[in-house]
Amino acid sequence: MNIGEAASQSGLPPKTIRYYEGCGLLDAPARDENGYRRYSSADVHMLRFLQRARGLGFTMADCQELLDLYRDKRRSSADVQAVARRQLAEIDRKIAELRSMRHTLADLIERCHGDERPDCPIIDDLAGIAAPADAMEPRR
Amino acid sequence: MNIGEAASQSGLPPKTIRYYEGCGLLDAPARDENGYRRYSSADVHMLRFLQRARGLGFTMADCQELLDLYRDKRRSSADVQAVARRQLAEIDRKIAELRSMRHTLADLIERCHGDERPDCPIIDDLAGIAAPADAMEPRR
């Protein structure tokens, strides 16, 4: 099958498939006489594997590692789990960072009256003028 | 003050300050006879403004908009709020995406025994072999 078919079966755009190949993430596939890449269903399995792994946020380096483990029939599941745990920790870090941003931002938005007046706690906070509400001393 | 001092007072590295200037986010500052950038405390205010805005995840384009609003004394707070709401929505989108990844990943990790055996639900899921537990039919 051609790259277009492999693309629609794997969910990866043709450009991305070529890109992964160029990066060495995938072996170069066989070519037809006209120079077109020819993909087997085993190739499509690899592509889908990558598509799912990337969908879970694994970096391309992680994907490389996971593909190597996938191909290694004598792998230990502990090695796979380690890669996944690393990724989980990374996701947790990002979620925590975003939640912290969200907390501050939501507070500022709530305190902004959002009308035609120029007076604005969002700008004030960014300018370092006012402290956010939850950083102020509680009343009594 | 020189760029190093402005950097430590604003929390932005010198490289980043020059980068922002090159992008047009900041006006080029005055220069001393030796060619060094000279920053005023007003300049440092701008830098800190940027540092905080970037810390809340605003893009550089958003920062530009916010700086413009900051400088516009006749702005309406509604305009500022609109930028912030956009950013909040973006953050929520990212959090949702990460949480979905986290959900799947945590489930896979939990189901992987993580020992020396090659058998691994993480690999199986990526390869499209097994369905995750929460996608399976509940028992009875």
Added chain:
DNA sequence: GATGGGGCTTCCAGTTACTGGAATGTCAAG
């Protein structure tokens, strides 16, 4: 006066994971 260690300048390149576009070649249908 030479030297050494910062800090400052510029510019170029690399990062991540693609994506868009140009120029060109191939194939099947009408």
Added chain:
DNA sequence: CTTGACATTCCAGTAACTGGAAGCCCCATC
């Protein structure tokens, strides 16, 4: 025979920096 959809390669751009090289500038010390 032409049109349109596919395929190929290569170059460039994205976001927001960051690292490094090559070269001034300034101050202190020997």
